[in-house]
Amino acid sequence: MNTRLIKTLQQVRELLEQAPVIEPGWESKDECYQWIEEILRHFRYRTLLRPDKGLIKRYLTVATGYSRTQITRLINTYLAEGHLRRKQRTINGFSSQYTKADIRLLAATDRLHNGLNGAAIKRLCERAYEQGDQKYKRLKGISVSHIYNLRKSKTYRNIRTPKDVTRPTNRAIGVRQKPRPEGQPGFIRIDTVHQGDQDRVKRCVPYQRCR
Template identity: 50%
Template sequence: MNIIMNIKQLRTLKQVAEFLAGAAPLGMSPPTQTERYRWIAQTLRHFRYETLAKADKGLVIAYLCRISGYSRQQITRLIRRTLDQGHLRWQVIPRRGFVARYTDEDVRLLAEIDTLHDTPSGPAVKKLCERAFGTFGDTRFERLSGISVSHLYNLRKTKDYRSRRLTHVKTAAVQRPIGIRRKPEPQGRPGFIRIDTVHQGDQDGLKGLYHINAVDEITQFEVLVTVERISEQFLIPALEALLASFPFVILGFHADNGSEYINRRVAELLEKLRIELTKSRARHCNDNALAESKNGAVVRKLLGYAHIPQRYASLVNRFNQEHLVPYINYHRPCFFPETFTDDQGKQRKRYRYKHMMTPYDKLKSLPKAETFLKKGVTFKHLDAIAFTISDNEAARRLQAARHQLFETIFGRKKAG
């Protein structure tokens, strides 16, 4: 029960201590908040609180807490206010401290404007309200003409507004990205291939066949597959055959952003084989540079730019598997880069003659190379392919097969 005490008997701090110990009971009478604040201020002045030692201040605080019923934190705040202001008064809180400035009618008008103008931005709505009142003299918008943009959005969150602006929107389909947009990180391991498509020309509105060129980043081991078209009907079986042609386990599959590779069917195939699918980043033209350089150095150099009709796709693909792929992997040397850091701290690549070798030799030179091979594939079997014939004999057979291929396609021999 709130009380006020007659403190005339408590003149000294000793008497206060005795009272707190329960040795000096005093008469009490119920106070009001104003009387309670006045009594606290009188007590502080009576004992000259600001001049007391720390222990005596604690005694006075305990006394005020006991009599007033306030917590120690509240008494501390009241003492600080008394010392700062020189007095302590009870401040009556108004019953309605924050009167709503905007009425339900304003919310209705806001909903009406948003409906008419298809929910424009906050600044646009504010300008419309200003024009409605100032330019066209509509007094209903007098209050809304002075509303702030931020508070306009607050009114849009009210229940009254939302009940007037019910809209039904169909659930939007979530588009999940296919593949990871980043550069592959093989870390010296074979099995991270770069893939690209080469189109063998158009003629009189007729499409030519397509080459699918895949190159391993570390060993430059390359597999070329030819198809009639790049639709799912031809592409999925071709990719399965391409992935099976590599002697080592495929871990990564990197392509540009072409839809022939970045689609659900290809993603499902790679997921089944536990192969990571990555795609080139925006404004990073070098992400797939290895495959694109091989397009020119191998595909265009050996097969040219001329239009080859789609009906010859199986014939060209047989030439690839029997002659072209063995030649470029086991008998055609290529440069391998050496990475170094320049004076500015930037990593650069240089190509030295001592690092020139065939892709197969590069594969064998890797540390623990046999651990990267597919199950059932051994270097003894691969050596039989690589060293059965010489490089010159492999090139001679390639040239003969190519001449025969072009004679079949074009009706004449194509110059080497």
């Protein structure tokens, strides 16, 4: 998906509603940082209202695969310095064979096929590449065990992990009925015993019994 065609806030809103996974099309972190800077500059992030800022932040989170905390840090850096520059690491690390785009593609494939086992997903990736889908070029050679490793990654979980939301529950309020606390802890049963009349006044002495 060519995200450079997205020019208005309404287009961003429609994109997020229709496409839970976005394939921006860059290969390096430098290009990713440059794209984030272009988005913030194009939409004039500093002057946006709070709801629109939240929309842009969500757009950047979905498109880059970064966490919301990291996107917030990058935005603050842009607001303070006016640009984004990636700081190079001084230590040598192992290069990753599979990119964030590959992980997002794996998550999309799992969602489409309801989370099949690793062997079945591997075969689906191979078949997709054999049928001409170049996006599966790297995933076609992935091992079954590494599929499960990628499923544990943060990028994958941001897409596939369901988010629990508070669901309303119906509670009966103001219901007048005889309580039946038998066998339930935390209840006190109060019995009343009639003690007869005195001076034509009804007397009722409470008798308490705990269960």
